[in-house]
Amino acid sequence: MSGPDASFDDDPQLRERLRAVDPAASLAPADPDRVARLLEATMSTPDRDTTHDTGQHDIGQHDTTQHRDTGTTRRPFARIAGVAAVLVIGGVAFAATTGGDDETPPTAGGDPAPSVLTLAAPAEQGAGARCMMPNADVLAGQDVAFLGTVEELGADTVLLAVDEQYAGEEADEVRVESPADRMELLVGSVDFREGEQYLVSATGGEVAVCGLSGPATGELQNLYAEAFGG
């Protein structure tokens, strides 16, 4: 044998006979446009290994003025959101997280089985009833209280990712489920919007309204800070 590749030309007859039954022999060339699209899609596919880093980085940029986290949150984005929560609890004014800004909502990480707490919208009379002035004592007496970001807003469901929990059993997500008419009142009362952050409390499995749940803005933040700030 003169060299490793010399044997390529051994027995050309046999090779031709094999080539005659090549299943790809009649295959038409691929459509160039389709190939171009495939290559573009390939280069645009996010690298699985860095997806999480990217998320953290993007969110981190929004919070560059913050410098510590609580160490108690469970997800990359929640850790960042938790920075805001520390300030809330500490009673520090934190106007940057008002519900009206245009931050891109953080998306959930890949935790395999998030724990979900299910709540209901308050009964109709609750939503329409007269409210007393919300105060920290009433708030502190709630079974559940948390800071969460609305991930899904449906006719009969609101799904919130828990960013920080102040009272009640810890959960990764809170699902508020109620018939559409009740949910409509709640959504109208709390002004739930997808992607925005809310302070929510609940008692008896029902979301508390009357100023005890709402967008995570200054006044409500102060109230939560007073109730749960220790």
Added chain:
Amino acid sequence: MPEDAGGRVLGHTTPRCACEGGAVAEVDAGEQDRRARFEAMAPGLVEPLRRFLVRRTDHATADDVLSETLLVCWRRLDEVPDEPLPWAYAVARHALANAERGARRQRRVAAKVATLDPPPEAAAAPDDGPPGDVPLDEALAALRADEAELLRLWAWEQLGPSEIAIVLDLTPNAVSIRLHRARQKLREELRKIEAAAGHEGSRGRSRS
């Protein structure tokens, strides 16, 4: 703002790593360089890879594995050698093996796909060509899988031993020796089959 050869303005892509602000332009330049290298290399791989896969699996799986193979080439661009095709065949071979492991659960679905979209062996035979080669099919089937694969890489992909060595992760010498034996064995099987067929007449073997 700098532009690359394609006229795209650099700096518009979202930074994909945790870089400080000042490094973003550099990262984008690196990204553009990667894209340029991939765009120069990949179109030449698509057609051979597609054929490689169509020879070994159904069309639906071939499409999936082609995408997966290109993605590996993109992600591991720095490891792709100057002669990328045998390396890419090796990637495709692994991806196909993975896909087929996963597909065993879904064999019924795959069978259905193959029925709707028959592999070209069934549909290919051109009118003026030979209607298949039954003795050859039988002879190939009588070989071990690794021997048959060596012969396919040699005859269909038209690779030399040093290229086959990259695909199969063997030394070129080992490939030469095994290829030599596989050819001998195939000839031997063909002789046996054709001798047997000679007694019965070829219709005896392809009765259908």
